[in-house]
Amino acid sequence: MDGIAGKSPALTWVVNISALLLVLLWTIPTFGLLISSIRDKDQLATSGWWTSLASVERNLIERSSAPDTQVLEAGIYVITGNVFGTEQGDDLGEVTAFGWRSQQPTAFEPNTVAQMNKGLTLSVGRNGDYRLTSPVEFTGSRGKRIFITSIEAPKFTTNNYNEVLFAEGLGRSFLNTMTVTIPATIIPILIAAFAAYALAWMEFPGRSILLVTIVGLLVVPLQMSLIPLLRLYTDIGIGKDYIGIWLAHTGFGLPLAVYLLRNYIAGLPREIIESAKVDGANDYEIFLKIVLPLSFPALASFAIFQFLWVWNDLLIATVFLGNNEEQLVMTGRLREMLGSRGGNWEILTASAFVSIAVPLVVFFSLQRYLVRGLLSGSVKGG
Amino acid sequence: MEQVLVALFTMVVGVLGCILYFWGSNIILDLIYPASGKKAANNIRKSSAIRPWLFLGPAIVILSIYLVYPVINSLYLSFRGPAGNEFVGFKNYIWMATDEKFLESFWNNMMWLIIVPAASTIFGLVAAALTDRIRWGNIAKSLIFMPMAISFIGASIIWKFIYDYRGEGSEQIGLLNAVVVYFGGAPQAWITIPVWNSVFLMIILVWIQTGFAMVILSAALRGISEETIEASVLDGANPLQIFFKIKIPQIYGTIAVVWTTITILVLKVFDIVLAMTNGQWGSQVLANYMFDWMFRGHDFGRSAAIALVIMVLVLPVMVWNIRNARKEI
CATH class of the missing domain: 1.20.5 (Single alpha-helices involved in coiled-coils or other helix-helix interfaces)
Known part of the structure; x- marks a missing residue:
């Protein structure tokens, strides 16, 4: 080629x-x-991420310090400070214009003195230091509004991650997702491996009907199962608990697991299994000592499928688990955030990345097995 | 931390339970019918008749409870009232045929069924053909395949950010609107425009599924025998002719498999619609509508009837799969 x-x-x-x-x-x-x-949340909200390496121009409305910080200097009352916050701004930004009325927020150049009403004056330096003066004492409890236009250097931060992991409860959801995923990956493998061996190498009546049924079950939509199972769970009294979701994922994953593993195990060389039988081993011993170790690639393929599927699942978790702190999984939390924090992109982007980080690591490190599994599962006609 | 310990403990118990079952049941079988003594031959025959069912037991039980029983039960529930208590005949189906939102979901699903498998397969085929011919093909494949590892809900956030809309005049932080504005257009709230919003949601699924199509089609393309290609080169075919007239016809079977696999997935699409629009602005689909009636409408009858429609749509694929499987067995 x-x-x-x-x-x-x-x-x-x-x-x-x-x-x-x-x-x-x-x-x-x-x-x-x-x-x-990883961008600063104010910058994220005002400019596209593709401009994140360029400086950002922002229009801000700040407030001077309150009148109780005023000092008397040579007969005039003065309030000083920095528009970028209490810590004296060094690289926080550069003021390019300022104003004191909302109609003309960019009327003055930095370092010039603006005459305000009643003899007040205001000047703002490039670095954000301002000086507000008045011939009479400032009164009231709030400072004066200062309108500034500033150029800010790009800011990157891990604050968004700190916030979502600890304040927004995503850390907890991460653990919940783990709790769902690990058992829901391992249990179906064990059950499917035995079934696959029986279907591949043991003689019994009804074998082909069973196989055909499993192929048919491969495509049954999950939607069919939700209501009957929910009712069944309520009747039995399992309710919304982890055991319910583990079994549900086991059930929904089994057809693919049995199908993939049977295809692989049926392809193992007949001589190996027959010579073991001649040596007097029964099926249980053959399975455990010969077939299981040889099937590792197929087991790994399915494990990755099931892991990704369970980790990323929203539907089954929403139906079979509760909405409380102890049970809300990451996909459910993301969905909730989309509703409640819809405009807070710093929260949404960081949360989404936390939730996709583990699958991406699994994907890139074990891609070989994933591809192999896909090929054996699909090319043959599943 | 406590929860992780509980999870680990349950996992160990579950796994040990499985092992104990398989090990114990086989030991007991060997004790009842020992493969030695007077009736050895008879015993071996009996135990090898029973053993398959020990191996298959758990799988059969779980499959019956989680997949077979629900199909039958859903069929039954679809003829019953909201709580499943009384028989209502075909009322749920009659309701469905006249419900505007259901019809909207149905036609939207049809649109998804045509566009998503077609677009994913075509992009997958193009990606496979391109990446098979370049040196950095494996890296390119990995990157195109990557969205497959991302959850639908994660992908929805990624794309919602791309479709983000700010009022005209303010700076757009959504990539799509930024591009539109750059070329002099007016920004749009993409996911609120009926009909087109469905297309914007479909793009997300195409983005996820193209990698899958690419991986499988690429393997199929590499499996084509060299002789047919060499023969066509000798006959003076150009690369495009070779691709469309020699290679594609040889992988029709694989294309069909990819197409149907994505079709099944599309029928069940739920997370993307739930996260992006929740069915507003005319973008509802069957799976999400079913979910709606289940949790917000609290009507199990109608909900089961909608699930059955999805099942009926899947049925042809199921039959086709089973016929293929029978040929192999």
């Missing part, structure tokens, strides 16, 4: 550039999320 593309340099270029475009198109959305999640 290389030979065909290699014949014409122009074609090679076209292929390379098209592939690059496709890859960019597919990675930019996730990349944008990652960049946004």
Whole structure:
């Protein structure tokens, strides 16, 4: 195939550039999320993430310190401070214009003195230091409004992650997701492996009907199961508990598990199994000592599928688990945040990235097995 | 931390329980029918008739409870009232045929069924053809495949951010609107525009599924015998002709598999719609509508009837799969 593309340099270029475009198109959305999640939340809300390395121009409304901080200097009352906050601003931003009325928020250049009503004056320096003076004493409890336009250097921070993990309860949900995922991955593997061996190498009546049924069950929509199972759980008294969701994920994962593992185990060389039988081993011993170790690649493929599927599942968790702190999984938390924190992109992007980080690590480190599983599961007709 | 310990403990208990069951039941079987003594032959015959069912037991029980019983029970519930207590005949189905929101969901689902599998397969095919011919093909494949690991809800957040809308005049932080504004257009609240919003939601699923299509089609393309390609090169076919006239016809079977797998997934699409619009602005789909009637409408009858519609739509694929499987067995 290389030979065909290699014949014409122009074609090679076209292929390379098209592939690059496709890859960019597919990675930019996730990349944008990652960049946004480490940006300062004010910058994130006012400029696109693709500008995150450029300085940001922002229009801010700040307030001077309260009148009780005023000092008397040579007969005039003075309030001083910094518009960027209490810590004297060094690299927080650079003021390019300021004003004192909302109609003209950019009327004055920095370091000039603005004449306000009643003899008050205001000046703001480039670094944000302001000086507000008055011939008579300032009264009231609040400071004066100061309108500034500032240029800010790009700011990156891990604050968003601190906030979502500890203040927004995502850390707790992370544990809940783990609690759901690990048993719901391991239990179906064990059960499916035994069943797959029986279907592949043991003789019994009804074997082919059973296999065909499992192939049929592969595509049964989950939606069919929700109501009957919810009613069943209520009748039995399992209610909304972890055991219920583990079993549910086991049930929904089993058809694929049995199908994948049977295909693999049935493909193992007949001689190995028959020579073991001749040596007097029964099926249980053959399965445990020979088939199970040989099936590792297929077991790994299914484990990855099931892990990703359970970790990313929202539907089953919503139906079979509660909405409380102890049970809300990450996907459920994300959904809740989309409703309650819809505009807070710093919260949403950081939370989304926390929830996709583990699957991405699993994906990139174990991709080989995932692809192998996909190929054996799909190319054969599942 | 306590919860993790409980989870670990339950896991160990569950796993040990499984092992204990398989180990114990096999030991007991060997004790009852020992493979030695006077009736050894008879015993071996009996124990090998029973053993398969010990192996299959847990799987059969769980599959029956979690998949077979619910299908039958849903069928039954769809002829019953909101709480499942009284028989209502075809009332739920008649309601469905006249309910505006249901019809909207149904036609939206049809649109999803056509566009998503087609777009994913085509993009997957293009991606496979391109990445098979470049040196950094494996890296490119990994990156295009990556969205598959991302949850639908995570993907929804990623794309909601892209579709984000700010009023005209203020700076757009959503990529799509920023591009539109850059080329002189007016920003739009994309996910609130009926009909088109469904397309914007479909893009998310296409983004996720293209990698899957690519991986499988790429394997199929590599499996094509070299001779057919060499023969066509000798006959003077250009690369495009080779691709469309020689390679594609040889992988029709795999394309069908990819297409149907994505079709099944599309029928069940739920998370994306729930997270992006929750069915507002004319973007409802069956799975989410069913969920709506289950949790907000509290009507198990109607909800089960909607689930049955999804099941009926899946049925042709199921039959096709079973026929293929029978050929192999």
